[in-house]
Amino acid sequence: MTANSTVHSSNSTNNSSSKKDKPAKYTIIKQFICENIESGEWPQNAKVPSENELTQQFDVSRMTARRALQDLTEQGILVRSQGAGTFVATFKSQSSLLEIRNISDEINERGHQHKAKQLILRSIAVTEELAILLNLKNNEHVFYSEILHLENDEPIQLEQRYVNASLVPEYLLQDFSQITPHEYLSSVAPLTEATHEIEAVLAKANICQQLEINSSTPCLQVKRRTWSKQGVVSFAMLTSPGDKYRLGSHLVI
Amino acid sequence: MTANSTVHSSNSTNNSSSKKDKPAKYTIIKQFICENIESGEWPQNAKVPSENELTQQFDVSRMTARRALQDLTEQGILVRSQGAGTFVATFKSQSSLLEIRNISDEINERGHQHKAKQLILRSIAVTEELAILLNLKNNEHVFYSEILHLENDEPIQLEQRYVNASLVPEYLLQDFSQITPHEYLSSVAPLTEATHEIEAVLAKANICQQLEINSSTPCLQVKRRTWSKQGVVSFAMLTSPGDKYRLGSHLVI
DNA sequence: AGGCGCAACTTGTATATACAACCATTGCCT
DNA sequence: AGGCAATGGTTGTATATACAAGTTGCGCCT
Numbered sequence: 001m002t003a004n005s006t007v008h009s010s011n012s013t014n015n016s017s018s019k020k021d022k023p024a025k026y027t028i029i030k031q032f033i034c035e036n037i038e039s040g041e042w043p044q045n046a047k048v049p050s051e052n053e054l055t056q057q058f059d060v061s062r063m064t065a066r067r068a069l070q071d072l073t074e075q076g077i078l079v080r081s082q083g084a085g086t087f088v089a090t091f092k093s094q095s096s097l098l099e100i101r102n103i104s105d106e107i108n109e110r111g112h113q114h115k116a117k118q119l120i121l122r123s124i125a126v127t128e129e130l131a132i133l134l135n136l137k138n139n140e141h142v143f144y145s146e147i148l149h150l151e152n153d154e155p156i157q158l159e160q161r162y163v164n165a166s167l168v169p170e171y172l173l174q175d176f177s178q179i180t181p182h183e184y185l186s187s188v189a190p191l192t193e194a195t196h197e198i199e200a201v202l203a204k205a206n207i208c209q210q211l212e213i214n215s216s217t218p219c220l221q222v223k224r225r226t227w228s229k230q231g232v233v234s235f236a237m238l239t240s241p242g243d244k245y246r247l248g249s250h251l252v253i
Numbered sequence: 254m255t256a257n258s259t260v261h262s263s264n265s266t267n268n269s270s271s272k273k274d275k276p277a278k279y280t281i282i283k284q285f286i287c288e289n290i291e292s293g294e295w296p297q298n299a300k301v302p303s304e305n306e307l308t309q310q311f312d313v314s315r316m317t318a319r320r321a322l323q324d325l326t327e328q329g330i331l332v333r334s335q336g337a338g339t340f341v342a343t344f345k346s347q348s349s350l351l352e353i354r355n356i357s358d359e360i361n362e363r364g365h366q367h368k369a370k371q372l373i374l375r376s377i378a379v380t381e382e383l384a385i386l387l388n389l390k391n392n393e394h395v396f397y398s399e400i401l402h403l404e405n406d407e408p409i410q411l412e413q414r415y416v417n418a419s420l421v422p423e424y425l426l427q428d429f430s431q432i433t434p435h436e437y438l439s440s441v442a443p444l445t446e447a448t449h450e451i452e453a454v455l456a457k458a459n460i461c462q463q464l465e466i467n468s469s470t471p472c473l474q475v476k477r478r479t480w481s482k483q484g485v486v487s488f489a490m491l492t493s494p495g496d497k498y499r500l501g502s503h504l505v506i
Numbered sequence: 507a508g509g510c511g512c513a514a515c516t517t518g519t520a521t522a523t524a525c526a527a528c529c530a531t532t533g534c535c536t
Numbered sequence: 537a538g539g540c541a542a543t544g545g546t547t548g549t550a551t552a553t554a555c556a557a558g559t560t561g562c563g564c565c566t
Contacts, residue, residue, distance in 0.1 A: 024519060024520090025519080026520090050545080062522085064520060069547090083528030083547065084528080084529050086546085086547080196502045198499060198500040200453035200454070200472050200494075200495030216469055218472065219453055219471065220453040220473075240453075242453030247451040248448070249449045249451075278549080278550075303515080313550080314552065320549090333517065334516085334517075336559035337516070337517080339516085507566105508566090513563100514560085515558105516558080516560095517559100520555085521554080521555105522552090523550100523552090527547085529544105529545085530543100531545100532542085533541095535541090536537105536539080
Protein backbone atom coordinates (compact mmCIF):
# COMPACT_ATOMS: atom_id res chain seq x y z
CA MET A 1 0.00 0.00 0.00
CA THR A 2 3.00 2.31 -0.25
CA ALA A 3 2.18 4.06 2.96
CA ASN A 4 5.81 4.73 3.57
CA SER A 5 6.21 7.87 1.62
CA THR A 6 3.89 10.78 1.35
CA VAL A 7 2.21 10.11 -1.89
CA HIS A 8 3.04 13.24 -3.76
CA SER A 9 0.63 12.23 -6.38
CA SER A 10 0.50 14.17 -9.56
CA ASN A 11 -2.45 15.91 -8.05
CA SER A 12 -0.48 17.47 -5.25
CA THR A 13 -1.62 20.96 -6.17
CA ASN A 14 1.86 22.30 -6.25
CA ASN A 15 0.51 25.40 -7.87
CA SER A 16 1.05 28.31 -5.60
CA SER A 17 -1.86 30.21 -7.04
CA SER A 18 -5.32 29.20 -6.00
CA LYS A 19 -6.47 29.08 -9.58
CA LYS A 20 -4.43 28.87 -12.67
CA ASP A 21 -6.34 31.77 -14.17
CA LYS A 22 -3.36 33.12 -15.98
CA PRO A 23 -5.00 34.49 -19.10
CA ALA A 24 -3.44 33.99 -22.49
CA LYS A 25 -1.51 36.94 -23.82
CA TYR A 26 -3.77 37.47 -26.77
CA THR A 27 -6.80 37.75 -24.51
CA ILE A 28 -5.08 40.58 -22.68
CA ILE A 29 -4.62 42.41 -25.95
CA LYS A 30 -8.22 41.77 -26.89
CA GLN A 31 -9.37 43.23 -23.60
CA PHE A 32 -7.19 46.26 -24.11
CA ILE A 33 -8.75 46.89 -27.50
CA CYS A 34 -12.28 46.28 -26.32
CA GLU A 35 -11.88 48.66 -23.41
CA ASN A 36 -10.70 51.42 -25.69
CA ILE A 37 -13.69 50.90 -27.94
CA GLU A 38 -16.12 50.63 -25.05
CA SER A 39 -14.91 53.85 -23.50
CA GLY A 40 -15.28 55.71 -26.77
CA GLU A 41 -11.56 56.33 -26.93
CA TRP A 42 -11.58 54.67 -30.33
CA PRO A 43 -14.77 55.65 -32.16
CA GLN A 44 -16.24 53.97 -35.20
CA ASN A 45 -13.86 53.81 -38.15
CA ALA A 46 -10.92 54.75 -35.97
CA LYS A 47 -7.65 53.09 -36.84
CA VAL A 48 -6.46 50.68 -34.24
CA PRO A 49 -2.77 49.90 -33.67
CA SER A 50 -1.21 47.76 -36.35
CA GLU A 51 0.14 44.32 -35.67
CA ASN A 52 3.65 45.66 -35.41
CA GLU A 53 2.67 48.40 -32.97
CA LEU A 54 0.90 45.92 -30.73
CA THR A 55 3.90 43.64 -31.00
CA GLN A 56 6.13 46.33 -29.51
CA GLN A 57 3.55 47.67 -27.08
CA PHE A 58 2.83 44.31 -25.46
CA ASP A 59 6.19 42.69 -26.11
CA VAL A 60 4.71 39.72 -27.94
CA SER A 61 5.30 38.18 -31.33
CA ARG A 62 3.45 39.44 -34.33
CA MET A 63 1.38 36.25 -34.56
CA THR A 64 0.08 36.79 -31.05
CA ALA A 65 -0.91 40.37 -31.74
CA ARG A 66 -2.39 39.20 -34.98
CA ARG A 67 -4.52 36.63 -33.25
CA ALA A 68 -6.12 39.25 -31.03
CA LEU A 69 -7.02 41.40 -34.04
CA GLN A 70 -8.20 38.36 -35.95
CA ASP A 71 -10.49 37.18 -33.16
CA LEU A 72 -12.12 40.58 -32.79
CA THR A 73 -12.55 40.79 -36.55
CA GLU A 74 -14.40 37.51 -36.56
CA GLN A 75 -16.61 38.87 -33.82
CA GLY A 76 -17.47 41.78 -36.08
CA ILE A 77 -15.85 44.34 -33.79
CA LEU A 78 -13.00 45.23 -36.09
CA VAL A 79 -12.56 45.42 -39.83
CA ARG A 80 -9.26 44.70 -41.51
CA SER A 81 -8.04 45.77 -44.90
CA GLN A 82 -4.89 44.41 -46.39
CA GLY A 83 -2.46 47.21 -46.97
CA ALA A 84 -4.54 49.83 -45.20
CA GLY A 85 -4.87 48.72 -41.60
CA THR A 86 -7.36 47.65 -38.97
CA PHE A 87 -10.33 49.77 -38.00
CA VAL A 88 -13.23 49.80 -35.57
CA ALA A 89 -16.26 48.37 -37.34
CA THR A 90 -19.04 50.81 -38.10
CA PHE A 91 -21.90 48.51 -37.24
CA LYS A 92 -21.45 46.77 -34.00
CA SER A 93 -23.58 43.75 -34.54
CA GLN A 94 -25.27 43.52 -31.21
CA SER A 95 -27.61 40.80 -32.27
CA SER A 96 -30.06 40.87 -29.44
CA LEU A 97 -32.35 38.61 -31.34
CA LEU A 98 -34.31 35.75 -30.00
CA GLU A 99 -33.85 36.20 -26.35
CA ILE A 100 -34.96 32.96 -24.88
CA ARG A 101 -38.37 33.76 -23.59
CA ASN A 102 -40.64 32.05 -21.23
CA ILE A 103 -43.96 31.24 -22.78
CA SER A 104 -45.70 32.24 -19.59
CA ASP A 105 -44.19 35.73 -19.87
CA GLU A 106 -45.27 35.94 -23.47
CA ILE A 107 -48.83 35.01 -22.61
CA ASN A 108 -48.96 37.36 -19.65
CA GLU A 109 -47.71 40.20 -21.79
CA ARG A 110 -50.66 39.67 -24.06
CA GLY A 111 -52.86 40.16 -21.02
CA HIS A 112 -53.93 36.54 -21.07
CA GLN A 113 -53.86 33.86 -18.45
CA HIS A 114 -51.20 31.18 -18.45
CA LYS A 115 -51.64 27.77 -16.91
CA ALA A 116 -49.40 24.74 -17.08
CA LYS A 117 -50.54 21.16 -16.91
CA GLN A 118 -47.91 18.66 -15.94
CA LEU A 119 -48.47 15.49 -17.91
CA ILE A 120 -45.33 13.46 -17.32
CA LEU A 121 -42.35 13.87 -15.00
CA ARG A 122 -40.00 10.96 -14.59
CA SER A 123 -36.61 9.47 -15.22
CA ILE A 124 -36.19 7.70 -18.54
CA ALA A 125 -33.76 5.37 -20.23
CA VAL A 126 -30.92 6.96 -22.16
CA THR A 127 -31.03 6.30 -25.86
CA GLU A 128 -28.09 6.84 -28.12
CA GLU A 129 -29.76 9.83 -29.71
CA LEU A 130 -30.34 11.42 -26.33
CA ALA A 131 -26.75 10.80 -25.30
CA ILE A 132 -25.62 12.75 -28.35
CA LEU A 133 -28.14 15.56 -27.91
CA LEU A 134 -27.28 16.10 -24.27
CA ASN A 135 -23.62 15.28 -24.77
CA LEU A 136 -23.73 12.58 -22.10
CA LYS A 137 -20.90 10.38 -21.02
CA ASN A 138 -21.27 7.07 -19.24
CA ASN A 139 -24.03 6.22 -16.85
CA GLU A 140 -25.64 9.60 -16.71
CA HIS A 141 -29.37 9.76 -16.21
CA VAL A 142 -31.97 11.76 -18.05
CA PHE A 143 -35.21 13.23 -16.76
CA TYR A 144 -38.18 13.75 -19.01
CA SER A 145 -41.04 16.15 -18.54
CA GLU A 146 -44.07 16.79 -20.65
CA ILE A 147 -46.02 19.91 -19.98
CA LEU A 148 -49.02 21.42 -21.71
CA HIS A 149 -49.18 25.20 -21.68
CA LEU A 150 -52.61 26.83 -21.80
CA GLU A 151 -53.50 30.35 -22.82
CA ASN A 152 -56.91 31.31 -21.43
CA ASP A 153 -57.54 27.59 -20.93
CA GLU A 154 -56.77 26.78 -24.56
CA PRO A 155 -53.80 24.54 -25.31
CA ILE A 156 -51.10 26.62 -26.91
CA GLN A 157 -47.89 24.61 -26.63
CA LEU A 158 -46.71 21.14 -25.75
CA GLU A 159 -43.30 21.12 -24.14
CA GLN A 160 -41.33 17.87 -24.18
CA ARG A 161 -38.10 18.30 -22.31
CA TYR A 162 -35.10 16.10 -21.67
CA VAL A 163 -32.81 17.22 -18.87
CA ASN A 164 -29.28 16.16 -17.96
CA ALA A 165 -29.89 14.65 -14.53
CA SER A 166 -26.35 15.03 -13.30
CA LEU A 167 -26.49 18.78 -13.84
CA VAL A 168 -29.98 19.25 -12.41
CA PRO A 169 -30.40 16.41 -9.88
CA GLU A 170 -33.51 17.81 -8.20
CA TYR A 171 -35.53 18.26 -11.35
CA LEU A 172 -38.02 15.54 -10.46
CA LEU A 173 -38.87 17.22 -7.16
CA GLN A 174 -40.28 20.33 -8.79
CA ASP A 175 -43.92 21.14 -9.35
CA PHE A 176 -44.13 22.50 -12.86
CA SER A 177 -47.62 23.80 -12.49
CA GLN A 178 -46.12 26.42 -10.18
CA ILE A 179 -42.92 27.23 -12.02
CA THR A 180 -42.04 26.55 -15.64
CA PRO A 181 -39.09 24.26 -16.38
CA HIS A 182 -37.40 27.16 -18.13
CA GLU A 183 -37.64 29.31 -15.02
CA TYR A 184 -36.42 26.53 -12.78
CA LEU A 185 -33.50 25.62 -15.00
CA SER A 186 -32.51 29.27 -15.32
CA SER A 187 -32.34 29.54 -11.55
CA VAL A 188 -30.26 26.40 -11.15
CA ALA A 189 -27.95 26.64 -14.15
CA PRO A 190 -27.93 30.02 -15.87
CA LEU A 191 -27.96 29.79 -19.63
CA THR A 192 -24.93 30.71 -21.65
CA GLU A 193 -25.89 29.51 -25.07
CA ALA A 194 -28.75 28.07 -27.05
CA THR A 195 -29.44 26.67 -30.46
CA HIS A 196 -32.79 26.45 -32.18
CA GLU A 197 -34.12 24.49 -35.06
CA ILE A 198 -37.48 25.64 -36.35
CA GLU A 199 -39.65 23.51 -38.56
CA ALA A 200 -43.18 23.40 -39.84
CA VAL A 201 -44.59 19.91 -39.33
CA LEU A 202 -47.71 17.88 -38.89
CA ALA A 203 -47.70 16.79 -35.28
CA LYS A 204 -47.97 13.20 -34.21
CA ALA A 205 -51.34 11.89 -33.15
CA ASN A 206 -50.69 11.97 -29.42
CA ILE A 207 -49.48 15.54 -29.60
CA CYS A 208 -52.48 16.58 -31.67
CA GLN A 209 -54.72 15.08 -29.04
CA GLN A 210 -53.10 17.10 -26.28
CA LEU A 211 -53.20 20.30 -28.30
CA GLU A 212 -56.82 19.59 -29.27
CA ILE A 213 -56.17 20.03 -32.96
CA ASN A 214 -56.78 17.75 -35.85
CA SER A 215 -53.96 15.95 -37.52
CA SER A 216 -53.84 18.22 -40.55
CA THR A 217 -53.10 21.41 -38.66
CA PRO A 218 -49.60 22.66 -39.39
CA CYS A 219 -47.54 23.10 -36.25
CA LEU A 220 -44.50 25.16 -35.46
CA GLN A 221 -41.94 22.90 -33.90
CA VAL A 222 -38.94 24.40 -32.14
CA LYS A 223 -36.10 22.20 -30.98
CA ARG A 224 -34.01 24.02 -28.46
CA ARG A 225 -30.77 22.94 -26.88
CA THR A 226 -29.55 25.05 -23.98
CA TRP A 227 -26.11 25.22 -22.41
CA SER A 228 -24.88 26.36 -19.06
CA LYS A 229 -21.25 26.63 -18.08
CA GLN A 230 -21.30 22.96 -17.14
CA GLY A 231 -22.52 21.76 -20.52
CA VAL A 232 -25.74 20.88 -22.26
CA VAL A 233 -28.51 21.30 -19.72
CA SER A 234 -31.61 20.34 -21.62
CA PHE A 235 -33.16 19.60 -24.95
CA ALA A 236 -36.70 20.78 -25.43
CA MET A 237 -39.15 20.18 -28.23
CA LEU A 238 -41.88 22.80 -28.32
CA THR A 239 -44.88 22.15 -30.52
CA SER A 240 -47.53 24.76 -31.13
CA PRO A 241 -50.47 24.95 -33.51
CA GLY A 242 -49.65 27.29 -36.35
CA ASP A 243 -53.01 28.96 -36.23
CA LYS A 244 -52.66 29.90 -32.57
CA TYR A 245 -49.00 30.65 -32.12
CA ARG A 246 -46.21 32.42 -33.90
CA LEU A 247 -42.63 33.31 -33.18
CA GLY A 248 -41.30 36.80 -33.38
CA SER A 249 -37.88 38.31 -33.28
CA HIS A 250 -36.30 41.69 -33.58
CA LEU A 251 -32.79 42.12 -34.86
CA VAL A 252 -30.81 45.31 -34.64
CA ILE A 253 -27.92 45.27 -37.03
CA MET B 254 -38.17 21.30 -65.43
CA THR B 255 -38.75 23.83 -68.12
CA ALA B 256 -35.58 25.46 -69.24
CA ASN B 257 -36.19 29.07 -68.46
CA SER B 258 -34.14 31.87 -69.85
CA THR B 259 -34.33 33.88 -66.66
CA VAL B 260 -32.86 31.13 -64.58
CA HIS B 261 -29.51 31.99 -63.17
CA SER B 262 -27.13 29.72 -61.41
CA SER B 263 -25.19 31.58 -58.78
CA ASN B 264 -23.19 28.51 -58.03
CA SER B 265 -21.39 27.98 -61.27
CA THR B 266 -20.43 31.49 -62.18
CA ASN B 267 -19.28 32.47 -58.76
CA ASN B 268 -16.38 30.18 -58.24
CA SER B 269 -14.63 30.51 -61.55
CA SER B 270 -14.02 34.19 -61.56
CA SER B 271 -11.83 35.94 -64.07
CA LYS B 272 -9.13 36.60 -61.52
CA LYS B 273 -6.45 34.08 -60.89
CA ASP B 274 -7.91 32.22 -57.96
CA LYS B 275 -5.01 30.30 -56.58
CA PRO B 276 -6.61 29.17 -53.34
CA ALA B 277 -4.77 29.28 -50.08
CA LYS B 278 -3.52 25.96 -48.84
CA TYR B 279 -5.71 26.00 -45.78
CA THR B 280 -8.82 26.47 -47.88
CA ILE B 281 -7.94 23.32 -49.77
CA ILE B 282 -7.78 21.41 -46.51
CA LYS B 283 -11.08 22.95 -45.41
CA GLN B 284 -12.71 21.82 -48.64
CA PHE B 285 -11.32 18.35 -48.20
CA ILE B 286 -12.83 18.10 -44.74
CA CYS B 287 -16.17 19.57 -45.76
CA GLU B 288 -16.47 17.18 -48.66
CA ASN B 289 -15.90 14.20 -46.41
CA ILE B 290 -18.58 15.43 -44.04
CA GLU B 291 -21.01 16.27 -46.81
CA SER B 292 -20.66 12.85 -48.40
CA GLY B 293 -21.35 11.14 -45.12
CA GLU B 294 -17.89 9.62 -45.08
CA TRP B 295 -17.36 11.23 -41.70
CA PRO B 296 -20.62 11.10 -39.75
CA GLN B 297 -21.49 13.11 -36.70
CA ASN B 298 -19.03 12.67 -33.85
CA ALA B 299 -16.51 11.01 -36.12
CA LYS B 300 -12.91 11.80 -35.41
CA VAL B 301 -11.26 13.86 -38.10
CA PRO B 302 -7.52 13.69 -38.85
CA SER B 303 -5.34 15.34 -36.26
CA GLU B 304 -3.19 18.34 -37.02
CA ASN B 305 -0.15 16.16 -37.44
CA GLU B 306 -1.90 13.77 -39.79
CA LEU B 307 -3.10 16.63 -41.98
CA THR B 308 0.41 18.07 -41.88
CA GLN B 309 1.79 14.92 -43.44
CA GLN B 310 -1.14 14.29 -45.75
CA PHE B 311 -1.07 17.74 -47.35
CA ASP B 312 2.62 18.46 -46.86
CA VAL B 313 2.01 21.69 -44.99
CA SER B 314 3.12 23.02 -41.66
CA ARG B 315 1.15 22.24 -38.56
CA MET B 316 -0.03 25.85 -38.25
CA THR B 317 -1.60 25.67 -41.70
CA ALA B 318 -3.41 22.44 -40.95
CA ARG B 319 -4.41 23.94 -37.63
CA ARG B 320 -5.91 26.98 -39.28
CA ALA B 321 -8.19 24.83 -41.40
CA LEU B 322 -9.46 22.98 -38.34
CA GLN B 323 -9.77 26.20 -36.39
CA ASP B 324 -11.80 27.92 -39.07
CA LEU B 325 -14.25 25.06 -39.34
CA THR B 326 -14.53 24.93 -35.57
CA GLU B 327 -15.51 28.58 -35.51
CA GLN B 328 -18.14 27.83 -38.13
CA GLY B 329 -19.58 25.20 -35.82
CA ILE B 330 -18.76 22.36 -38.17
CA LEU B 331 -16.11 20.76 -36.00
CA VAL B 332 -15.57 20.41 -32.29
CA ARG B 333 -12.10 20.28 -30.75
CA SER B 334 -11.04 18.93 -27.42
CA GLN B 335 -7.57 19.42 -26.11
CA GLY B 336 -5.90 16.09 -25.65
CA ALA B 337 -8.69 14.14 -27.30
CA GLY B 338 -8.88 15.32 -30.87
CA THR B 339 -11.15 17.00 -33.37
CA PHE B 340 -14.61 15.69 -34.18
CA VAL B 341 -17.51 16.39 -36.48
CA ALA B 342 -20.00 18.56 -34.61
CA THR B 343 -23.29 16.96 -33.74
CA PHE B 344 -25.43 19.96 -34.53
CA LYS B 345 -24.98 22.17 -37.51
CA SER B 346 -27.51 24.90 -37.64
CA GLN B 347 -29.00 25.06 -41.07
CA SER B 348 -29.38 28.78 -41.22
CA SER B 349 -28.93 31.53 -38.79
CA LEU B 350 -31.55 34.01 -37.73
CA LEU B 351 -28.91 36.00 -35.95
CA GLU B 352 -27.74 37.38 -39.21
CA ILE B 353 -30.00 38.12 -42.08
CA ARG B 354 -28.83 35.73 -44.65
CA ASN B 355 -29.26 35.34 -48.30
CA ILE B 356 -30.86 32.05 -49.21
CA SER B 357 -28.44 31.69 -52.10
CA ASP B 358 -25.52 31.81 -49.67
CA GLU B 359 -27.18 29.24 -47.48
CA ILE B 360 -27.70 26.88 -50.36
CA ASN B 361 -24.21 27.40 -51.71
CA GLU B 362 -22.73 26.71 -48.30
CA ARG B 363 -24.46 23.38 -48.32
CA GLY B 364 -22.62 22.68 -51.54
CA HIS B 365 -25.83 22.79 -53.54
CA GLN B 366 -26.80 24.80 -56.55
CA HIS B 367 -29.01 27.84 -56.24
CA LYS B 368 -31.15 29.18 -59.01
CA ALA B 369 -33.72 31.94 -58.97
CA LYS B 370 -36.74 32.19 -61.20
CA GLN B 371 -38.32 35.58 -61.50
CA LEU B 372 -42.08 35.21 -61.68
CA ILE B 373 -43.37 38.73 -61.23
CA LEU B 374 -41.76 42.16 -61.13
CA ARG B 375 -43.96 45.21 -61.33
CA SER B 376 -45.44 48.22 -59.65
CA ILE B 377 -48.65 47.61 -57.73
CA ALA B 378 -51.41 49.60 -56.13
CA VAL B 379 -50.93 50.63 -52.52
CA THR B 380 -53.40 49.05 -50.16
CA GLU B 381 -53.97 50.34 -46.67
CA GLU B 382 -52.27 47.31 -45.19
CA LEU B 383 -49.21 47.85 -47.32
CA ALA B 384 -49.08 51.51 -46.38
CA ILE B 385 -48.91 50.47 -42.74
CA LEU B 386 -46.37 47.73 -43.28
CA LEU B 387 -44.02 49.92 -45.26
CA ASN B 388 -44.81 53.02 -43.27
CA LEU B 389 -45.79 54.94 -46.38
CA LYS B 390 -46.99 58.50 -46.61
CA ASN B 391 -49.06 59.93 -49.41
CA ASN B 392 -48.67 58.99 -53.02
CA GLU B 393 -45.74 56.71 -52.60
CA HIS B 394 -45.45 53.76 -54.90
CA VAL B 395 -44.77 50.13 -54.14
CA PHE B 396 -42.96 47.56 -56.23
CA TYR B 397 -43.76 43.90 -56.00
CA SER B 398 -41.57 40.98 -56.90
CA GLU B 399 -42.21 37.28 -56.74
CA ILE B 400 -39.27 34.96 -57.01
CA LEU B 401 -38.96 31.23 -56.72
CA HIS B 402 -35.71 29.93 -55.25
CA LEU B 403 -34.51 26.50 -56.32
CA GLU B 404 -32.03 24.23 -54.57
CA ASN B 405 -30.64 21.67 -56.98
CA ASP B 406 -33.58 22.45 -59.26
CA GLU B 407 -36.14 21.75 -56.52
CA PRO B 408 -38.32 24.63 -55.35
CA ILE B 409 -37.26 25.57 -51.85
CA GLN B 410 -38.72 29.00 -51.16
CA LEU B 411 -41.18 31.43 -52.65
CA GLU B 412 -40.25 35.03 -51.98
CA GLN B 413 -42.97 37.66 -52.23
CA ARG B 414 -41.54 41.08 -51.65
CA TYR B 415 -42.99 44.56 -51.41
CA VAL B 416 -40.52 47.40 -51.76
CA ASN B 417 -40.82 51.08 -50.94
CA ALA B 418 -40.43 52.60 -54.39
CA SER B 419 -39.31 56.00 -53.20
CA LEU B 420 -36.35 54.49 -51.36
CA VAL B 421 -35.38 52.09 -54.13
CA PRO B 422 -36.53 53.75 -57.34
CA GLU B 423 -34.60 51.49 -59.69
CA TYR B 424 -35.90 48.21 -58.28
CA LEU B 425 -37.87 47.36 -61.41
CA LEU B 426 -34.82 47.67 -63.60
CA GLN B 427 -33.02 44.82 -61.91
CA ASP B 428 -32.79 41.28 -63.16
CA PHE B 429 -33.39 39.09 -60.15
CA SER B 430 -32.25 35.97 -61.84
CA GLN B 431 -28.78 37.50 -61.66
CA ILE B 432 -28.83 39.02 -58.20
CA THR B 433 -31.20 38.28 -55.34
CA PRO B 434 -33.42 41.11 -54.11
CA HIS B 435 -31.75 40.82 -50.74
CA GLU B 436 -28.34 41.38 -52.29
CA TYR B 437 -29.55 44.28 -54.39
CA LEU B 438 -31.34 46.00 -51.53
CA SER B 439 -28.31 45.55 -49.29
CA SER B 440 -26.15 47.29 -51.85
CA VAL B 441 -28.56 50.19 -52.27
CA ALA B 442 -29.80 50.68 -48.73
CA PRO B 443 -27.77 48.85 -46.09
CA LEU B 444 -29.88 47.20 -43.44
CA THR B 445 -29.99 48.54 -39.93
CA GLU B 446 -32.81 46.57 -38.43
CA ALA B 447 -35.20 43.73 -39.13
CA THR B 448 -38.16 42.01 -37.58
CA HIS B 449 -39.37 38.51 -38.23
CA GLU B 450 -42.60 36.74 -37.65
CA ILE B 451 -42.51 33.01 -38.08
CA GLU B 452 -45.57 30.87 -38.55
CA ALA B 453 -46.51 27.39 -39.60
CA VAL B 454 -49.24 27.51 -42.20
CA LEU B 455 -50.89 25.73 -45.05
CA ALA B 456 -49.93 27.70 -48.11
CA LYS B 457 -52.43 29.07 -50.56
CA ALA B 458 -53.13 27.12 -53.69
CA ASN B 459 -51.06 29.29 -56.02
CA ILE B 460 -48.08 29.12 -53.71
CA CYS B 461 -48.39 25.36 -53.39
CA GLN B 462 -48.36 25.11 -57.14
CA GLN B 463 -45.14 27.08 -57.43
CA LEU B 464 -43.49 25.09 -54.65
CA GLU B 465 -44.70 21.84 -56.21
CA ILE B 466 -46.24 20.60 -52.99
CA ASN B 467 -49.74 19.52 -52.22
CA SER B 468 -52.05 21.73 -50.24
CA SER B 469 -51.71 19.76 -47.02
CA THR B 470 -47.95 20.22 -46.63
CA PRO B 471 -47.14 22.43 -43.67
CA CYS B 472 -45.03 25.41 -44.63
CA LEU B 473 -42.74 27.66 -42.69
CA GLN B 474 -43.70 31.23 -43.40
CA VAL B 475 -41.37 34.02 -42.42
CA LYS B 476 -42.53 37.62 -42.65
CA ARG B 477 -39.60 39.96 -42.60
CA ARG B 478 -39.60 43.72 -42.42
CA THR B 479 -36.26 45.40 -43.03
CA TRP B 480 -35.16 48.92 -42.24
CA SER B 481 -32.41 51.13 -43.56
CA LYS B 482 -31.50 54.51 -42.21
CA GLN B 483 -34.21 56.04 -44.38
CA GLY B 484 -37.00 53.87 -43.07
CA VAL B 485 -38.79 50.64 -43.93
CA VAL B 486 -37.27 49.36 -47.12
CA SER B 487 -39.17 46.21 -47.80
CA PHE B 488 -41.57 43.62 -46.51
CA ALA B 489 -40.94 40.06 -47.59
CA MET B 490 -42.98 36.94 -47.14
CA LEU B 491 -40.88 33.80 -47.47
CA THR B 492 -42.72 30.51 -47.74
CA SER B 493 -40.90 27.18 -47.64
CA PRO B 494 -42.10 23.60 -47.44
CA GLY B 495 -41.58 22.30 -43.93
CA ASP B 496 -40.25 19.01 -45.15
CA LYS B 497 -37.51 20.64 -47.23
CA TYR B 498 -36.48 23.64 -45.23
CA ARG B 499 -35.86 24.57 -41.67
CA LEU B 500 -34.59 27.57 -39.83
CA GLY B 501 -31.76 27.45 -37.37
CA SER B 502 -30.24 29.91 -34.99
CA HIS B 503 -27.42 29.98 -32.55
CA LEU B 504 -27.63 32.38 -29.66
CA VAL B 505 -24.77 33.09 -27.31
CA ILE B 506 -26.02 34.68 -24.15
C1' DA C 507 -8.18 -8.34 -10.81
C1' DG C 508 -7.66 -3.78 -9.86
C1' DG C 509 -5.38 0.54 -9.24
C1' DC C 510 -1.81 3.52 -10.42
C1' DG C 511 1.57 5.90 -13.05
C1' DC C 512 3.73 6.72 -17.22
C1' DA C 513 4.04 7.40 -22.15
C1' DA C 514 2.12 8.67 -26.43
C1' DC C 515 -0.80 11.55 -28.66
C1' DT C 516 -3.55 15.75 -29.33
C1' DT C 517 -4.73 20.45 -28.99
C1' DG C 518 -3.43 25.30 -27.02
C1' DT C 519 -0.20 29.05 -26.79
C1' DA C 520 3.80 31.50 -28.25
C1' DT C 521 7.95 32.95 -30.89
C1' DA C 522 10.84 34.07 -34.99
C1' DT C 523 11.07 34.41 -39.68
C1' DA C 524 10.05 34.96 -44.65
C1' DC C 525 7.71 36.41 -48.55
C1' DA C 526 3.42 37.90 -51.08
C1' DA C 527 -0.34 41.09 -51.85
C1' DC C 528 -2.13 45.35 -51.24
C1' DC C 529 -2.65 50.40 -49.95
C1' DA C 530 -1.44 55.20 -49.49
C1' DT C 531 1.71 58.60 -49.85
C1' DT C 532 5.82 60.73 -51.42
C1' DG C 533 8.40 62.61 -54.84
C1' DC C 534 10.27 62.52 -59.32
C1' DC C 535 9.60 63.25 -64.23
C1' DT C 536 7.15 64.95 -68.08
C1' DA D 537 0.14 70.95 -62.77
C1' DG D 538 -0.64 66.27 -63.75
C1' DG D 539 0.60 61.59 -64.31
C1' DC D 540 3.43 57.86 -62.81
C1' DA D 541 6.81 55.05 -60.40
C1' DA D 542 9.08 54.01 -56.23
C1' DT D 543 8.68 53.24 -51.36
C1' DG D 544 7.37 52.17 -46.84
C1' DG D 545 3.80 50.39 -44.11
C1' DT D 546 0.10 46.92 -43.31
C1' DT D 547 -2.26 42.70 -43.62
C1' DG D 548 -2.30 37.69 -45.66
C1' DT D 549 -0.10 33.27 -45.98
C1' DA D 550 3.21 29.90 -44.68
C1' DT D 551 6.99 27.42 -42.20
C1' DA D 552 9.72 25.59 -38.27
C1' DT D 553 10.09 25.23 -33.58
C1' DA D 554 9.17 24.87 -28.59
C1' DC D 555 6.73 24.06 -24.57
C1' DA D 556 2.24 23.72 -21.87
C1' DA D 557 -1.91 21.30 -20.90
C1' DG D 558 -5.26 17.87 -21.37
C1' DT D 559 -6.89 12.90 -22.78
C1' DT D 560 -6.38 8.19 -23.55
C1' DG D 561 -4.72 3.76 -23.12
C1' DC D 562 -1.17 0.53 -22.21
C1' DG D 563 1.40 -1.95 -18.96
C1' DC D 564 3.59 -2.57 -14.68
C1' DC D 565 3.02 -3.43 -9.89
C1' DT D 566 0.67 -4.72 -5.97
